[in-house]
Amino acid sequence: MDWNGILQGFAVALDPANLGWVLLGVVIGTVIGVLPGLGPTATIALLLPITYGLDPASAIILLAGIYYGSMYGGTITAVLLRVPGEAASVVTAIDGHQMARRGRAGPALGIAAVGSFIGGSVATIALFFLAPTFAALALRFGPPEYAILASVGIFLACFLGTGSGIRSLVSACLGLLLATVGRDPITGDSRYTFGDVNLSGGLDLVAVAMGLFGLGELIFHVTQTRSAQAVTTRIKRIMPARDDFRRARGPIARGSILGFVIGVLPGGGGVVSSMASYATEKRINRRNQAEFGKGAVEGVAGPETANNASSTSAFVPLLTLGIPPNVVLAVIYGALLLQGITPGPNLVTEHPEVFWGVIASMLLGNLILLALNLPLVGIFIQILRVRAGMLASFAVVITAIGAYSVSNSIFDMYVLLAFGILGYIMRLIGLDPAPLVLAFVLSPLLEQAVRQSMLISGGDPTIFVTRPIALTMIAAMVLIALATTCTRRYNRRQSRTEPARSQPPGGER
DSSP: HHHHHHHHHHHTTSSHHHHHHHHHHHHHHHHHHTTTTTHHHHHHHHHHHHHTSOOOOHHHHHHHHHHHHHHHHHHHHHHTSSSSSSSGGGHHHHHHHHEEEEHHHHHHHHHHHHHHHHHHHHHHHHHHHHHHHHHHHHHHOOOHHHHHHHHHHHHHHHHHHSSOOOHHHHHHHHHHHHHTEEEEEOOEEEESSOOOGGGGOOOOOOHHHHIIIHHHHHHHHSSOOOOOOOOOOOOOOOOOOOOHHHHHHHHHHHHHHHHHHHHTTOOOHHHHHHHHHHHHHHHHEEEEEGGGTTTTSHHHHHHHHHHHHHHHHHHHHHHHHSSSSSHHHHHHHHHHHHHOOOOTTTTHHOOOHHHHHHHHHHHHHHHHHHHHHHTTTTHHHGGGSSHHHHHHHHHHHHHHHHHHHTTHHHHHHHHHHOOOOOOOOHHHHHHOOHHHHHHHHHHHHHHHHHHHHHHHHOOTTHHHHHHHHHHHHHEEEEHHHHHHHHHHHHHHHHHHHHHHSSOTTTTOO
């Protein structure tokens, strides 16, 4: 454990300016989490041009705060409105909203805030211990290992997603195709530029991300009519009872570990970890199993802890391997590239202030979020009164200015518009844009690593299975795929048999 690096990280995080960025990030994240539809990906994509003027540590501290802050904010609307402000809060809405209907909205939000704080803090402390080890291991990676790692990232992003695996794969393939536009990384020949000089450098990640998740998401959500009435607008008591804490201890402990492990995996993230935690608690708590879906404290504590732990641990592969495990981290990856920093195993030695500063800021950010979310829930709820059209109009202007300001290029404005329309169409037909962006980010690494591997081996493809680290990663990917498939089949079988068990003998007459 590098104590000098940890101390340097806290020195960076405790700088008054960076404390201000932490506070601003978590407040923006909470507000975005409360507002259904935007989410951290769209918000971070919109703010990418603003971070260009900050120093690297401050920029990533701000964006990281938005990411894990949105996990807190999404819980508020999930509990009170049963409208998840963020995708990872979908599971929380099941039991959290039922607790609110029974007059226990305060304890539901309180246990969610405490679980989120503990999960995020445990994952941050684990980062201090494990991140340097991951970075040291990554130094042993060669082109074959990076090729397999990038492939695993794209595969798991499609396989572990909540939507259709085939649709996610189609989206990822589109991202791989779009990433080939520009110059060949080995020969320098132009590819798919159609003679246009503007395309010779490839499509800009910022314009692509802002189009898909900024403009596209805004158009989609403005065109959707959504109305919901809060169960309560006044929260009388936030702190849960002693019995709530007793029942939540196990789910919080298990959610912290489960969320950390899933967050490290490419394609994991808050949605997968929260669902896995809910399924785990439903199996373990057989005594209270009938209460799940009707207001079980365990159904709130476990998933909320897991999704916040996973949002923190997701920074491990980003900072140490240079592999973004989910689409939010892919956009943050783009922010690092804008700052002239390439994430990877050398980040801890070349830019320790960024590496350790971001990790230390997460611990402070979780403390700030706990202090904000318990007493200020009523204020955050009032944000829902802001009309979606006003927010969308403001966001579109910021998006257009941001896309232009990165390179002062009119062409990027056209790219923004084109991908905004594409993002809207993808949402309409049920294609998730997230695998597209993740594949777009990982494609250059994948292509270069594969071609370098072929050059090293003289064209022998067995190089990918004869190296121990590469073979281990392939085996892990296969095991995860098999385990996930078996779990899904088991859950489907259980969902079919439960209604049959509840049917009285002889059926209805």
